[in-house]
Amino acid sequence: MSTRPHRYVSTSDGQHLAVHTHGSPDRPTLVLVHGYPDNSTVWDALIDALLPDFHVVAYDVRGAGRSTAPDDRSGYLVDRLADDLRAVVDAVSPDRPVHLVAHDWGSIQTWHAVTEPEHAHRFASFTSISGPDLDHAGHWLRKAPDGVRNVLRQMVRSGYIGFFSLPGLPEAAWLSGIGGLALAGLERVGGGPRVPARRSTRDHLNGLALYRVNMPRRFARPVERRTTVPVQALAPTHDAFMVEQVQSNAGRWVEDFRFHRFQGGHWSLRSNPAPVARRVRAFVEEIESGTSRPKTDPALRRTRRHGGAFAGQVAVITGAGSGIGRCLSFELAERGARIVAVDIDGPSAERTAELCAMITPGAAARRVDVTDADAVRGLAAWVDDEYGAPDLVVNNAGIGVAGPFLEAATEDIERVVDVNLWGVINGCRAFAPMMIEAGGGGRIVNTASAASYLPSRLYGAYSATKAAVLALSRSLRGELAGRGITVTAVCPGLIDTGIISNARLSGMGEIGRAKERLNRLYRLRGYTPEKAAARIAGALDSDPELVPVTAEAHVGLALSRLSPAALRAYARLAPPV
Structure with a gap:
């Protein structure tokens, strides 16, 4: 057991909690609350990372440690545990x-x-790591807002509960040492610690009551529990016990909520x-500075379709x-994201940001x-200074070029390569290192096209750039997998975005008439960018490698795998314009 200096705080029902304090009380106070079957020593590494900036308090919860x-x-009722926390904070x-930081139980x-x-007035902020509110989790399991598949995944991961x-068996597992061996293996999932934590048999045995007395009543009769305390939930990407949707869904119950992986x-x-310390430090400094972002209108929060992914x-x-x-910016803002809208057309970007800010400040x-690598690096530096490392980067900027490849102007081909391919390369190279340094968990989304796997006489140069984006995305996904960054390629299909109006056309007769015919084709297809944005945002929940959006994008992808000869034959046909 730890030999660190401690004091005791008495609770309302006569228990004595061992409280360990570190650093100067003149600094903002962090109170760390450990889970099961841990004791306060689980925080030692994090305390070392936070101590220069904060007054850090860690205590052994009732039944654990000293x-x-x-x-x-x-x-062990959760009401008693919450009252213990109040007693420690008051002391x-x-x-x-x-500022509260807590893990697991x-x-x-x-x-x-x-x-x-x-109790809420005692707390300036709360950072939750791998642990939900039981009532929130009960509602989530009942209503399955993130789909039955995720509920089933959580039920499998919660089998240990x-x-x-069961009577007797868990005690036998801990006393025999079998439970300890299983726990040591689970600790190493996702690159966890190889050295076992400092726990005693007493820690293992006493905490079983937490499950036996709280789980049945909270899951059977969940109540609505809301808070005005700013909360950030941190979810490890390889948590053996929790699916992240249980934690992100807590945004339904919190006025000022942030979710990070x-x-x-x-x-x-x-x-x-380090990743946890970075998020805790940034969150606390934001709250302490008084510059915390404005709270979203509660009426708007109630209209959101998602709890806070x-x-x-x-x-x-x-x-x-x-x-x-633009539509993806609106969709993500509606789901709670803070948007940095980037475009070569400054006023258009400002208008997007203005509208997004009305949804989520x-x-x-x-x-x-x-296409300017230095400018994109400058953008990344500005984002890092203003917000910290982003959670999501969407390299979406693109232009169209159509017409026979051999008749296209060299400058048109160079421009479409610069924007569609080099724009993605610049974005990935500027932001990926920053996201890795922040501890991983972020997402990169690159907009390719169904044209990346559908050859066409009309879109040779355009298809080449999008095929390159798809190949780059797949390769980068493998390269960054071990660094905690996922990469997704989006292949929209025929979306009525107005891209044809701004496209460069060569060798297609009178340009104005050709554009009108192509625009008519897109309008007849009738798939709006709003629908595409909703599909893309929804798909990101599972971090897919590829997101085909429209029906033709799905069919084309299937044919590219099952019958490439059919696509080669299609490519020889004259386009319907």
Whole structure:
């Protein structure tokens, strides 16, 4: 067990909690609440990372570490645990609200505390790591807002709860050492710590009551629990026990909510605390500075279709001045993201940002030519200074060129390569290193096209650039997989975005008439950029490699795999213009 200096704080029912304090009380106070079957030593690495800037308090929850344990199982009710947190906060910072950071069961009890109106004024912010509010989780399981598949995934990962509820068997597993071996293996999932945590048999046995007394009643009769305390939820990408949707859905119940992913497993805060420390530091500094982003109108929050998968995230979108880029900006803003709208047309980008800010505050606009590598690097530096590393980068800017390849002007081919391919390359090279340094968990989305796998006599140069984007995206996905960054290629198909009106046409007769015929084809197809944006945003939940949007994009992809000869024959046909 830890030999760190500690003091005891008494609870309302006579328990004594061992409280460990670090750093100067003159700094903002962080209170760390551990989970099961841990004790406060689980925070040691994170404390070292945070100590220069904060007054850090960690305590052993009742029944763990050096704290006393109640004689009766009812002493582990989540209401008691929330009252313990209040007692610790009152003891270590009686005159100033504290910032809470909690993990696993520590998050569960802390959620309970921050959603109690009589306690909320004591808390300046709450960072939750791998732990939901039980009532929120109960509603999520019942209503399945993120789909039945995710509910089933969570039920599989929560199978241990049923085991912990059995009489005698969990105790036998811990006492025999079998449980400890299984836990050591689970700790290493996602690159977790190789050195076992400092736990005692007492930690393992006492905490079983947490499951036995709280889970049945909270899941059977969940109630609505809301809070005005700013909350950020941090979800490891390889959590063995939690699907991230349970945590992101908490945005339905919180006025000021942010959700971020980071690379690692359930206990990676021990082996790689830097991503957690970075998010905690940025969040607390924002709250302490008084510049926290304005809260979204509650009426608007109630109209959102999703609980917060993108809530508080920073999304950089190029080509955001029109078409799919603008509509995707609106869609992600509706889902809680802070948008950085980027376009070569500055006023159009500003208009997108202005409208996004009416949905979710915190949007901004930047005029950038994505073909200029220095300008894109400058954009990345500005985003990092203003927001920190983005959670999502959408390299969407693109232009069209049509007509026989041999008749196309050289400058037209060079321009479409510069925008469609080099624009994506510049975006990936500018933002990916920043996202890796921040701890991973981010997403890069590159807009390719169904033309990337559908050859055409009409779109040779355009298809070449989009095929290159698709190949680059697939390769980069493999390269960045070990760094916690996912890469997705989007292949929209025929979307009525107005791209033809701005496209360069060669060898197609009278240009104005040719554009009108092509525009008519897109209008007849009738697939709007709004529908495309909703499809893209919804698909990102599962981090797919490829997102075909329209029916023809799906059919073309299937034919490219099953019957490439049919596509070669199609490419020899004259286009219908």
